[in-house]
Amino acid sequence: VSTEVDLVPELRVEAGSGSYPVLIELGAVDRVGEWLRQHAGGSKVMVVCDANTAAVAGERVAEAARAEIHTVPPGEQSKDVPHLEELSRAAARAGLDRGSIIVAVGGGVVGDLAGTLAATYLRGVRLVQVPTTLLAMVDSSIGGKVAVNLDEGKNLVGAFKPPQAVFIDPGLLIDLPVREFVSGMAEVIKSGLIADAELCTMLHNARVELQQRRPDVVTDVITRTCAVKVGVVSRDETETGERAILNYGHTFAHALEAASGYSPALTHGEAVSVGMGVAARLGQASGVTPSDVVELQAHLLAAYGLPSRSPVEVATDELIGAMAHDKKARAGEVGWVFLEAVGRASWGHAVAIEHVRDAVETAL
């Protein structure tokens, strides 16, 4: 742990299950190999990536760390139990032991799959996250939630698995497809809206530089966004309270993704964008969200090319049904997250089903 100081992390998660640095800097990916060699202590290291992220960063990290590398096919269909077993078997054959480190180099799918592997292989080995997409950088790589899918639903099998360190290299975003960049922006905007008014101002003023992915601006925005998540997760790791605000817009988003059969015509960010619109209208109808906040949110989302209505067709009833099945429901209850102001959210709001139906209909 003492040697981690050399990372001079900009951020550090301080949660019950452990403390870890989040390093955000251009070229961070080139520091992973050395860090791994310092920390592996003679045990084997395994890099998990997909065919795309292998070329972008995975092979480079594995070579620098003198690590095994295991590549899964790109896409959500790799995030399942059979691939988890395949990786576990590869780890066993490669001789990974309790001192070993699993390194996730990729987007959310790789982070979840490798994270679940690290949580369960030998009842848990160390994990390092090297996110390669904007969405993974500002969201899934921080906080320790990892899971794989079942036929019955997404993220149903997993763990809380805090990593040893997160290495975020904004330079990797240069070649990220526009649609994926925009998808990640939905979580960035969400983070500003729920917890950082100044981030919202920055997003408003620096839109052009950000869309051009100017490295300094992208790094600043990622850092502020990660700071929101780091703060929330440090105060409430396992989502018994405040962490719920990170799900702003997500009750609807998860239901929309499920009801559309996880259509490739709908990114996670698009679903969250539409979901934030629904939550804002419900919050307004409930007297919690002021109308100027609803407008500012709509303006920001539109400015970054994010939709207010679902790009895929879904029946209202199917969507309402999917919302009731959301795994965050505890014994059938759904609590909504609402904005109280720009930069402030509250959670656990109950809404009558007829109001939900009205708001949902305007989004489909």
Added chain:
Amino acid sequence: VSTEVDLVPELRVEAGSGSYPVLIELGAVDRVGEWLRQHAGGSKVMVVCDANTAAVAGERVAEAARAEIHTVPPGEQSKDVPHLEELSRAAARAGLDRGSIIVAVGGGVVGDLAGTLAATYLRGVRLVQVPTTLLAMVDSSIGGKVAVNLDEGKNLVGAFKPPQAVFIDPGLLIDLPVREFVSGMAEVIKSGLIADAELCTMLHNARVELQQRRPDVVTDVITRTCAVKVGVVSRDETETGERAILNYGHTFAHALEAASGYSPALTHGEAVSVGMGVAARLGQASGVTPSDVVELQAHLLAAYGLPSRSPVEVATDELIGAMAHDKKARAGEVGWVFLEAVGRASWGHAVAIEHVRDAVETAL
């Protein structure tokens, strides 16, 4: 937690990840249903058992708890990743949510499988252990270590998952096959040897009553044995130190089981018995274990029908190789547990490979 007081547990594990009662009494299995109804809070409960334990206790518990029941085929081959996925899918279809409780009613296989399910389903739901074999009562149901097997080795995918409560009903042992009872006795004797000299005396004096499974004597012996494990686990949950003493005899035992291809001609208790013999001779050769301790151990094991030599044929080289692959090895090192006296053990002893070879040869 406050309502748990009504169990008046004889023992309580106090570990970092949580505190839980271990109730040991005749008829304990008939108290599980009521406890579950009190604690489920409107969420669904799922009982996991195998075809044998369903009849012995599983169906009774499920009915009393108004719970779902899921039965897997008896035997080690059910303890794998595909069965874990099958159970996870059954839990999802049955509508288990974050407030749900998984109940393991069975031996070590069911406890491990259901425990891994509870550790990973929705990133963790509550677990209750209702062990039905002597081995599971005194060993696997306490301490939170759960795992399933891969083709590459046993217990390679799992978690530390402390249960909410352990219900031990010695009455269930009346119908346990003799060979399984004797297998469990190896862990009982081990517990006395490493941490409770008085338990060794009791085992020596009450041999006949115990072999007749007199309920009061069985209950006393289980309670003392569980107390050893509860104490050790409370002081060192994740096996960074003292918990290693519970592995007395197990370095060899695991290797013997692996090298014999997990032959049904070798029970876990028999493997542990032979392994304790090997460890005693190594401890004696290393000047740690006094010769009278070696003799007392041999006498106790023989008195309960446990072997000093492997009942299956295994080549020495294969066994030495399997020992080096033991998953407890960290970066290749194997630390041995030795007895210092009756009721006292120490761990982390290094032994030269030629001495290991000599001791192993006398056991094969």
